[in-house]
Amino acid sequence: MTGYVIETRNLTKSFKGFTAVDDVSLQVAEGTIHALIGPNGAGKSTMFNLITKFLQPSSGTILLNGENITKRKPAEIARMGAVRSFQISSVFPHLTLLENIRVALQRKMHNSYHFWKSEKGLDVLNDEARSILATVGLDDAERNLATELPYGRKRLLELATTLALEPQVMLLDEPMAGMGTGDVQRVADIIRRVAEGRTVLMVEHNLSVVADLSDTITVLQRGAVLAEGTYDEVSRNPEVISAYMGAAHHD
Structure with missing residues (x-):
């Protein structure tokens, strides 16, 4: 066992030449709330759909409690507790x-x-x-x-x-959308x-919610991991400020 409830290794998803998720290795620790954030088009939804098996990856591996679920169906991983x-x-x-x-x-x-x-x-x-x-x-x-x-x-x-x-494992897809x-x-x-x-993995746009709830945040940009850490760590990262926070403040 790796100690991670959800793990992806070099996960990639391409659609007709466009790479939506690009070599992402994600580790979600047991008992934590882990948020996946990023600007529009960053690959968050695609990544979430890959992990929940609504999409099949072009390459890479997905593990649930150390078991390879890359080829499993959504109903199967639900029965496994996710x-x-x-x-x-x-x-x-x-x-x-x-x-x-x-x-x-x-x-x-x-x-x-x-x-x-x-x-x-x-x-x-x-x-x-x-x-x-x-x-x-x-x-x-x-x-x-x-x-x-x-x-x-x-x-x-x-x-x-x-x-x-x-x-x-609860996988929450934009739980605050439209509220x-x-x-x-x-x-x-x-x-x-x-x-x-x-263990909770959520995709969420509301930054105040992410700051309030999350133990760990992974920031995606153009399908790749831009930064990872606590909210304080990622919110101070100059690349994140440029790519995400700045975009959010200008919306």
């Missing part, structure tokens, strides 16, 4: 919040989809589902349909369904709380 959150359509809009969490809890039970059973047969999952909803502050809305939720609370439901799978200031702080506080005892 769960990607905040994906489009990751909740069922016309089920209640409680029902959404129960579906996720059934998934964790492996091949235990009991859709043909009466609803009362799933009541054994209610206490656990309610506990998860309370963790993200949605216990007041368990009977609401997911489609009725405002955007920020819908993202919290997505986080709750991820927690129901008891992931060892107002109040929602951003609420979600950041919940991520910090649920990250205890877990």
Whole structure:
């Protein structure tokens, strides 16, 4: 074992001659919150899609807990404990919040989809589902349909369904995208709380969130690693200031 939960070695992804990820070696230590940042076009989303297996690399290796997952499928790595959150359509809009969490809890039970059973047969999952909803502050809305939720609370439901799978590793894809200031702080506080005892890798544009939450930050530029370290370290790096911070201040 290397001591790293997620590791990439010389990871490269090219699209018709354009190199989106260029020889990236990334190491995410157990029990840390690790952020992947960079200006638009830096390769963050491509890198995240490679690690979560929604894309196959052109070359290089991806390891999860020391096991080579380069050829694995997304569902396989989810079963291995690495769960990607905040994906489009990751909740069922016309089920209640409680029902959404129960579906996720059934998934964790492996091949235990009991859709043909009466609803009362799933009541054994209610206490656990309610506990998860309370963790993200949605216990007041368990009977609401997911489609009725405002955007920020819908993202919290997505986080709750991820927690129901008891992931060892949470992969968060721009968890604050499109949120107002109040929602951003609420979600950041919940991520910090649920990250205890877990490893988190997140792509995030909001620099104040990154500064607040992250133990380690990797800065990408043009598909390659520009800098890595704590927020204080990378925010003082002249190359980062030029490539990322300066661009952010001028947006």
